[in-house]
Amino acid sequence: MHGRPRKAPKPEDEAASSAKAQKLRALQTQFFSFHHNKIYTKEAVELSAKLLEINPESYTAWNYRKLAVEHYLNLPDCNPDSIKSVLDDELRVVENALRQNFKSYGAWHHRKWVLSKGHSLIDNELRLLDKFQKADSRNFHAWNYRRFVAESMKRSEQDELKYTEDMIYANFSNYSAWHNRSVLLSALFDKKAEGFLLKEKVLPEEYEFIHQAIFTDPDDQSGWFYHLWLLDQTVTTDSPLLASSWPGHGSDVLLVGDRCYNGSAFSPFSALHSDSGSFPIVLYFNQPVRGVNSSTVTVECGFNKNEDLLWKPLSASNSQTARVWVAHLKVSSSDLHSTVEVSVGHTKGIISTRGFEYSHPSMLSFKVHVQPMERDSSQVSVAESISLREENFKVYGKQSEESIIDSFDQLIIKNGHETTASNWRFEALAKEIECFRELLSLVDCKIGKLTLARLLKAYDAMSYPFANKLVHSEEVLELYSDLMKLDRTHYQFYKDERSIVLLQKYKDSVSSAICGPICLRLNNLSLSRMGAFEKLLWVQMLDLSHNELQSIEGLEAMQLLSCLSLRNNKLRSLTALEPLRKLKLLRILDISYNQIGDHSIDTTRYVCSSPLSHSVGSELNRDETVTSDVALINNWEAFYIFKDFNLNQLDIVGNTIADEKFKSVLVKIMPKLKQLDGKLLD
Amino acid sequence: MESFRSLTVTQRDQILVEQQVFDIFKTFYNLPPSSQSFMLELQRENHVEYLTKGLTGLSPSFCVLDANRPWICYWILHSIALLDEFVDPELENNTIDFLSRCQGPNGGYAGGPGQMPHLATTYAAVNSLVTLGGDKALSSINREKLYMFLRQMKDASGGFRMHDGGEIDVRACYTAISVASLLNILDDELVQNVGNYILSCQTYEGGISGEPGSEAHGGYTFCGLATMILINEVDRLDLSSLTDWVVFRQGVEGGFQGRTNKLVDGCYSFWQGGIFALLKRLNSTKEVKPIPLGDGEGSGEESPQTTTSSDAAGEEGLNGDLSLGGSHSEIGDQHNTSSQDNVIDIDHNHSKGHANVEPLFNSLALQQYILLCSQELNGGLRDKPGKSRDHYHTCYCLSGLSVCQRSWLEDEDSPPLPRAVLGPYSNLLEPIHPLYNVVLDRYRDAYEFFTKS
Helix, strand or coil, X not given: CCCCCCCCCCHHHHHHHHHHHHHHHHHHHHHHXXXXXXXXXXXXXXXXXXXXXXXXXXXXXXXXXXXXXXXXXXXXCCCHHHHHHHHHHHHHHHHHHHHHCCCCHHHHHHHHXXXXXXXXXXXXXXXXXXXXXXXXXXXHHHHHHXXXXXXHCCCCHHHHHHHHHHHHHHCCCCHHHHHHHHHHHHHHHHHCCCCCCCHHHHHHHHHHHHHHHHHXXXXXXXXXXXXHHHHHHHHCCCCCCEEEEEXXXXXXXXXXXXXXXXXXXXXXXXXXXXXXXXXXXXXXXXXXXXCCCCCCEEXXXXXXXXXXCCCEEECCCCCCCEEEEEEEEECCCCCCEEEEEEXXXXXXXCEECCCCECCCCEEEEEEEEEECCCCCHHHCCCCCCCCCCHHHHCCCCHXXXXXXXXXHHHHCCCCHHHHHHHHHHHHHHHHHHHHHHHHHHHCCCHHHHHHHHHHHHHHHHHHHHHHCCCXXXXXXXXHHHHHHHHCHHHHHHHHHHHHHHHHHHHHXXXXXXXXXXXXXECCCCCCCCCCCHHHCCCCCEEECCCXXXXXXXXXXXXXXXXXXXXXXXXXXXXXXXXHHHHCCCCCEEECCCCCCCCCCCCHHHHHCCCHHHHHHHHHHHHCHHHHCCHHHHXXXXXXXXXXXXXXXXXXXXXXXXXXXXXXXXXXXXXXXXXXXXXEECC | CCCCCCCCHHHHHHHHHHHHHHHXXXXXHCCCHHHHHXXXXXXXXXXXXXXXXXXXXXXXXXXXXXXXXXXXXXXXXXXXXXXXXXXXXXXXXXXXXXXXXXXXXXXXXXXXXXXXXXXXXXXXXXXXXXXXXXXXXXXXXXXXXHHHHHXXXXXXXXXXXXXXXXXXXXXXXXXXXXXXXXXXXXXXXXXXXXXXXXXXXXCCCCCECCCCCCCCCHHHHHHHHHHHHHCCCHHHCCHHXXXXXXXXXXXXXXXXXXXXXXXXXXXXXXXXHHHHHHHHHXXXXXXXXXXXXXXXXXXXXCHHXXXXXXXXXHHHHHHHHHHCHXXXXXXXXXXXXXXXXXXXXXXXXXXXXXXXXXXXXXXXHHHHHHHHHHECCXXXXXXXCCCCCCHHHHHHHHHHHHHHHCXXXXXXXXXXXXXXXXXXXXXXXXXXXXXXXXXXXXXXXXHHHHHHC
């Protein structure tokens, strides 16, 4: 009934429709009696056709007709002619019903069913579709059916592509036609059909085509989505790539036995404290992959030969697919200096979510130096407190800038063979950028600005490994600031996007924000969202205080973090801290002055009101020490989040949730905690 | 090469609608404030009258809806519940009896007595009965049989069929999962591979389509997202591109369109607006996937019991207070002396201001569209000016209005600020549970009923 044309009833119409209702009621009674008694006589079947003509939504009648058809096809005297006549009858009934209501699910489905019997001429279907699609060019039932027909009759994608072109020329606002175009082109790319083997040939033509629509009317939405799809086709490489790693290629890692951030930490080495006798190797791919294991990624080093490393995906869900993978390599005390070589993808098996194989085998090599422990870690004074105070962020002198740049450099995996292949991508993007700058010089257009920002970001991201600089970040930031002013409705969206660009930029510039190769200060930047983690893998101390973060999604990639400040942000629930559960080296955490507990209803419980989601509770039940403790049961989120932490120091003051009772629960959950809100614990 | 005509049919239609809508807004802004506030008033009595009439008798033009009779019940009953009104006991009884006659001998509800059971009408019937509430209505649902019906509708691919031999689509998945969740009969068998099916329907635009290969659509995006939340696999969707898609479906008229470059339609106030209600709750808790703590085992079978146990835990909270009484005061003193300055200094000025978070869409503009363009003053709501009212649009415009009025709120139980409610504060509707679109109180009663039984 939704969206169908309706007229106000006139008195004479009302009389007529009342008669119609009477007739329908009689028909229906008769129909149900036939249906329930499985009567499939000619008379009975015709009656169901009448019913469907009045009410095409009567799905029970459609099913009855299916049963009737099966009944006829199974008769002993059934021959090709009689089959054809039975099925033709069905097609006619459907067509009449569609004339009555072209949005009837049951009617379209019935037609598919009849055709799947394989006896009817499918060519007629295109003629019928043309008629319906002229009448309503956005009817998604018709488009779905069209794809079904084209596939069944093995009509070429090229022919269908031509059809979308005609539809677009008739009405370039018809997004259904643009959408079908993207579906068809994707299929052609996948099949590597002749003439579609090279995206570099096809995509520029498509850009030309879409420009006509966009420049004719920049406010028309249809073109923009298609443009977005084209952009995606231009920038994404099919096979996954290794975006960065820790340790980086050619780097020196210094492992120290205890936690003292003295002068040695600021040497050109990346120094890492390790009390478990192991250190993490982190691989960051440009898209989620599965199949990272000891056979697809081999690690050779002095101290551990032939050891099967366990690679774990770092993602919030427990799926076996992730962008970031980590393994922990044990060091031995006998070999103090060793070279580690990590080969990625020399054996097949790393596969992206879209099903593409990792096809750029690469090798990382780095040196590890173990500095024997000077003190036993148990002797570290309980009172020793580490914080993100200014002295830990000594601005690092000029002479060291080079080494910092080096450390950035090492994170980038160079893919030389990609350069030539990508030239057309650069050219396409550069052309688009030029084109949209022109558009914006003619008209002021929000979506034009957003698109230009996306193009510039894509261009920078693609050129980063070679240029080592985000040349357009200022322009992009300005575009987003503009949009935030122009379009208040979507303010937060632009702000989030802007935050990520801001982060990229800060990491890109060697400024006083970076105070040594292990500390990063990103406070007071109005960040509402985090991103660009692939460039942050080296960070051990991170200051994100005084921002507007509501989520720290993705932070789990920063495996070296030992000290993190999220003071004065907008985190609203303990469960928002989930990514931190994966940070095994985290010792010091400051989440003070957030909004945890401000809201009396726990949003997690509310969203996940499905009984399934309460299995966190079931985990609690299995742990008897917990079930016996009412306070812990009552704070299951806290238990869930904090139980895996190895924190020494926690600051949580300034959150509604952090009353004394809650703090005593925390102490119970984390027996190793030495300091809470600046107070020593016994 | 051919060139494009300067104005397409689509654009002409869009301009006509914009003119109509802007004329209404212009008239409105030229009125004195007293008449303005009258125009913005929700005509509660007229709506209730229009709705109640629909429940007792419909004109013959409703023939085409004969296979959708439980839907009419749901649209009307839910609208009445949103307006915080009740139907009289006799009518309530009749409705329960009627829906019982729609219930098939092998479970599920049909479009009318004698018809085959169908998932969409099952959803409508269950939501109607939950909305009516009370033992008679809730216990009239045969949950064991309904579970068997859902299992029968489950396709090997993971998706659901609308009815025996019927089509598989996102609607079918949502209605099946929503009903199962609401009735506390959701289990691993029903959930299996549903996520894969929904995932195959998310398009590059970001929204979700009715079936693989089709274009993104507001109704299906709501259904797909809600399903993924209910089965706890929402993080598998590309939520940022979904958000990206949905924010741009709100047009200059204030209302939402259902698909790219379609006209505004009041019913998407809920289908698209409801997506925001779901996204907002996910925002702070997005990466939370509370199922597996360790290896992801044992998430299914035990769930009904654990539901009750976590609820029970809530009640026991009081005892927890007492048991900690001793240490409480001791630490409390320390707290007062050491960290108080900081608290006053930094927190109190700011944090309260942010407790109400601005929604990702323009809630006031949508309310303005619903009240001025969708509302018919003599009762009922509609698609857009020039169209006539019907129960479907009345239901989804009002549901959307309720979502809007609370779009600033984080906490469903406290009333929204007056500035969040356009027009007189008496416009405030009852809050809904956005996953099922039933009034929140009725959901809670049903939740309790079905977790006990």
